[in-house]
Amino acid sequence: MARYNPKETEPKWRDAWASAEAFKAVRDPGKPKYYVLEMFPYPSGRLHMGHVRNYAMGDVIARFKRARGFSVLHPMGWDAFGLPAENAAMERGVDPKGWTYDNIDRMRAELKELGLSIDWSREFATCDVGYYGKQQAWFLDLFERGLVYRKESVVNWDPVDQTVLANEQVVDGRGWRSGAVVEKRKLNQWAMRITDYADQLTDDLKALDRWPEKVRVMQENWIGRSKGLRFRFHFAGDAPAESLEVYTTRPDTLFGASFVGVAADHPLAEAVAANDPKAAAFIEECRKGAATEAEIETAEKRGYDTGLKVKHPFDPNWELPVWIANFILMDYGTGAIFACPAHDQRDLDFVRKYGLPVKPVVLPPGEDAAAFAVGDEAYTGPGVIYNSRFLDGLDIEAAKAEAIARIEAQGDGEGATVFRLRDWGVSRQRAWGCPIPVVHCPTDGVVPVPKDQLPVAHPADIEFGKAGNALERHPTWKHTTCPVCSGPATRETDTLDTFVDSSWYFARFANPWADEPISREDADYWLPVDQYIGGIEHAVLHLLYARFVTKALADDGQLAVREPFAGLFTQGMVTHETYRRQNGEWVEPKDIEIVAEGKTRRAMLVGSGEPVVIGDVEKMSKSKRNTVAPEEIFDVYGVDAARLFVLSDSPAERDVQWTTGGVQGAWRFVNRVWDEFDSHVPAPAGAEPDPELRRATHKLIRQVTESIDGFRFNSGIARLYEFLNLLKSNPARDAAPAVLAARQEALSAFARLIAPFTPHLAEECWARIGGEGMVVAAPWPDFDPALTEDAVKVLPVQVNGKRRGEISAPAGAEPADVEKLVLADPEIASKLEGLTVRKIIVVKDRIVNIVAA
């Protein structure tokens, strides 16, 4: 047998696909469309195993759908703006643009080596002026619609690097790169009104039935919609303000009110502090205490009684004290609350400390009104309202509605929906991003750059290599003239958050050559993305921003769809064992030799033999040095074996552990497959195929088809492994004509079934058995449902629930007939000796149970 040689066959087939333009996406009115997309990569310069797995999955879907007759769009691009390029510029004195495009060239070559069925003609990078110029165009459209605005906001400022940092870039209060203590600064920042869409973004999640439940829940939590009542308390006596506005989700418990509280940085608290040193001291303490999240979580409830009183909205004679409390957040709701300790744990903890009253107003089912009391645990369950005058006897929902109606009638407030979501701050003080296309004019203020002057491109001679914003520093770039008055003006030097770049790229892929940002005609055909694939780490950020931008552009008439991704799949990571020397140094897998002694394994350094500690299995990362370079694997085992392994060893949504043994197993499979095809013998004309092998083939087609449809790639591959064993036990050599005929059908199907996973091998196999054209153009094999069922069923026979024998019966045999067969069976009869048969339960085609005593 000739050994399979991937180094020779793999490039050959990639060339053949390229010259046939096999993956060109075409709008074909005669076919249903299918848009499959994997989250595009950041061009770091090197492909890692996580990319291999992510893109292999998308490729399986793309090839499968193509074979099933869909017109498929499967594009690729680069999320190419961002900090790493500027950091490389600073560390190595290179040009970010050159660095980025060099990386893209390297990674494109590696991705192409993977044999992905991508329409490369649509490729673009977000740092192409042809892309970000279009982004500037729709940015201005949203600006015109009022969805983009400038606001003062507090940001993380790195005083050494002279830039704003995202929250993720602040580690323990210090800039992740400079190590400098991050300052809070108030800056004029560009923001997008994502909060205008908070309701839609929540409601529309329900219709995303092909998204993981987990991601939908995470987005729902992040947006954090709550419905309640916003209303004003009126002060009793002198006070520094007219009234105090609070927000509550429990207006039904208003008669259980114990006190009113405000956040330490609430204007009222500050007003009180102006004349009350003790209050000022308390506020100061609160600010200091809230240094880290962990401290906030565990912080004890503390408060300060301002001495002010407010009137209960339903009883002017009932006065409630006003406290400043450390557990109230200024940036949620109105920064002020009314407290009902009987039915809110935080309020209860607070009043237990300060001796304020606790009055229950919700009676749990089955409790006695006279006896029910709240101890150290607030009651938040269902029940009937009592102790509440006109609300008595109502359930919680009815009481909420009634309380809101009364407050509204009094003119003291209104029903309100409050969100946790904040507007999206998109300004970055970085040069390597999409310039914000506006100018600042001393007479006309903020003026958008006219569309016919777009794109606002980076200057060619941009000087990186120093901290801070190189656009700001550039000697001439920012000086321009005002489009309105033609007087001198300056350009905005902030650039857009790179999440803006990735919030619409999927729409640009529909027609990346279009003059307008999005070609309606092409987008209407291709969108939404039918299957989107990527990591769970984008569950909130990218996936939320993309949904928002899609809705905003749809309202502007630039898109028809209101959701970008009809189906979402979040794949697991690639992990590997970690290795450490005695001195704690991490060691790469390729420098390790593993010795198995029975069931235990020892690791040592290659060469020196120094023992190495085998550590936990963790996500492949540079810092733990537990990475395996894809190109080295491709070199030894070929691309197909690598693709096969990352898909075969775990369910797609779970992590997969990379092991040498595993990839060798995949490599052996590739060779065994080739062996079967290489030994192929055509069947003599007119031979009837062996029925058993034939049934197995049709069962396999069904199983693999269903596995791919359900994203159970590992399961489908397991069936292919099993089937290969079956082929091995029905070899072509010296085979009867019936077996050869059945093998012919089996191999023809098998070559097409493995094509999504190991496309190069599939082509080689297909050619070996004389398949027509290439597998990429061949239709997916069909199965005959009748052939996927066995003609004769083996039914286990149980006596009182324990297996006592088995019988064979034709498929679909009636229970009465099966009963006769069972009772006639001598082995079973012997087991029934001395017993009286009470009942026989026959489950068609499955099992028989005899109840006897």
Added chain:
RNA sequence: GCCGCCGUAGCUCAGUGGUAGAGCGCAUCCUUGGUAAGGCUGAGGUCGGCAGUUCAAUCCUGCCCGGCGGCACCA
């Protein structure tokens, strides 16, 4: 604390209200002219624990234990 996912062979995982499976690993043997390879055979499981429903539970229900992830003073 709340929500979600997971627990099946040494490892990674299929699977089903009715006979417990695959790949890898391990062991035995064969091959030594596919040879830094190939093949045969085999061992290995109280299906996390306890209870319930059922003729029958790894599967359904409840409780508990363990692991992972997300959210968390959000009024």
